Amino acid sequence: MSKKIALITGANKGLGFETALQLGREGVHIIAAARDKTKGIEAVEKLKEAGIDAEFLQLDVDKDTDIRFAYEYILNKYGKLDILINNAGIQIESDNWGVNTSIGLEESILRKTMDTNFFSLVKLTDTLLPLIRKSEAGRIVNLSSILGSLQLHSNPASPIYASKLFAYNTSKTALNAYTIHLSAALANTAIKVNAVHPGWVKTDMGTDAAPMHIPEGAKTSVALALAGADGVSGKFIHLDQEIPW
Numbered sequence: 499m500s501k502k503i504a505l506i507t508g509a510n511k512g513l514g515f516e517t518a519l520q521l522g523r524e525g526v527h528i529i530a531a532a533r534d535k536t537k538g539i540e541a542v543e544k545l546k547e548a549g550i551d552a553e554f555l556q557l558d559v560d561k562d563t564d565i566r567f568a569y570e571y572i573l574n575k576y577g578k579l580d581i582l583i584n585n586a587g588i589q590i591e592s593d594n595w596g597v598n599t600s601i602g603l604e605e606s607i608l609r610k611t612m613d614t615n616f617f618s619l620v621k622l623t624d625t626l627l628p629l630i631r632k633s634e635a636g637r638i639v640n641l642s643s644i645l646g647s648l649q650l651h652s653n654p655a656s657p658i659y660a661s662k663l664f665a666y667n668t669s670k671t672a673l674n675a676y677t678i679h680l681s682a683a684l685a686n687t688a689i690k691v692n693a694v695h696p697g698w699v700k701t702d703m704g705t706d707a708a709p710m711h712i713p714e715g716a717k718t719s720v721a722l723a724l725a726g727a728d729g730v731s732g733k734f735i736h737l738d739q740e741i742p743w
């Protein structure tokens with residue numbers, strides 16, 4: 499297959515679905531991964547109705563068996579992976595983004611958040627890396643958040659200063675560290691690895707209070723997924739701007 503192949507986690511809704519739509523419109527073949535089979539198949543039907551070349555893959559990023567199956571499936575069907583969008587993520591500690599949860603947070607919430615947003619993402623990426631190495635221009639896009647920025651969190655004048663969801667923010671800070679480390683490890687290859695802040699976006703996670711609409715929110719991921727050989731790696735990006743780590 500001459501088309502680029504992209505795997506997008508959590509592609510059934512929100513930013514993941516929109517990223518599938520926008521990348522699909524650019525002629526990329528979409529493997530739309532979702533943990534729920536019914537929701538995933540419905541999403542793929544919608545993508546196909548929009549003229550997108552897409553297929554469903556069941557992938558709960560927290561399940562090692564699903565990660566192994568994803569590797570085998572892509573290996574056997576395509577032998578390579580051009581784009582990995584690590585989009586699946588959770589925020590389970592509070593409905594209120596403007597609070598500080600660092601005192602008394604249940605350990606199970608911290609562990610669950612770190613599992614899905616960090617450990618599972620690292621495991622999936624590491625498992626799929628041999629397939630991404632087979633691509634002529636592998637791109638790994640990690641959905642981080644401005645809330646992972648330590649520089650901004652330590653500055654009382656920063657607009658995100660009050661938003662201290664300890665588990666979520668820490669998981670994104672760890673993801674940022676992974677982005678820098680993996681990018682450095684792959685510096686002598688064609689693979690580029692970047693972290694994205696999509697904006698504060700009107701999704702189930704972002705809520706209706708968010709100022710940004712979903713199509714705008716997917717733009718940064720799409721741009722980095724399609725970046726050319728002169729594109730950046732090891733950066734933290736929102737639209738065309740770098741975000742401080």
Ligand SMILES: NC(=O)c1ccc[n+]([C@@H]2O[C@H](COP(=O)([O-])OP(=O)(O)OC[C@H]3O[C@@H](n4cnc5c(N)ncnc54)[C@H](OP(=O)(O)O)[C@@H]3O)[C@@H](O)[C@H]2O)c1
Nearest residue numbers: 508512513558559585586587641643698699701702703704
């Ligand atoms: N929206 C924002 O303002 C914003 C801002 C900064 C960063 N982000 C990041 O952007 C990414 C997408 O967020 P969103 O706003 O689109 O959120 P969303 O609408 O809540 O969608 C999250 C997606 O992740 C999936 N997911 C969660 N746990 C999973 C697992 N274990 N395995 C596979 N899929 C799983 C969900 O699947 P189900 O439908 O099955 O639950 C859903 O498809 C997240 O990483 C988020 O942290 C969002």
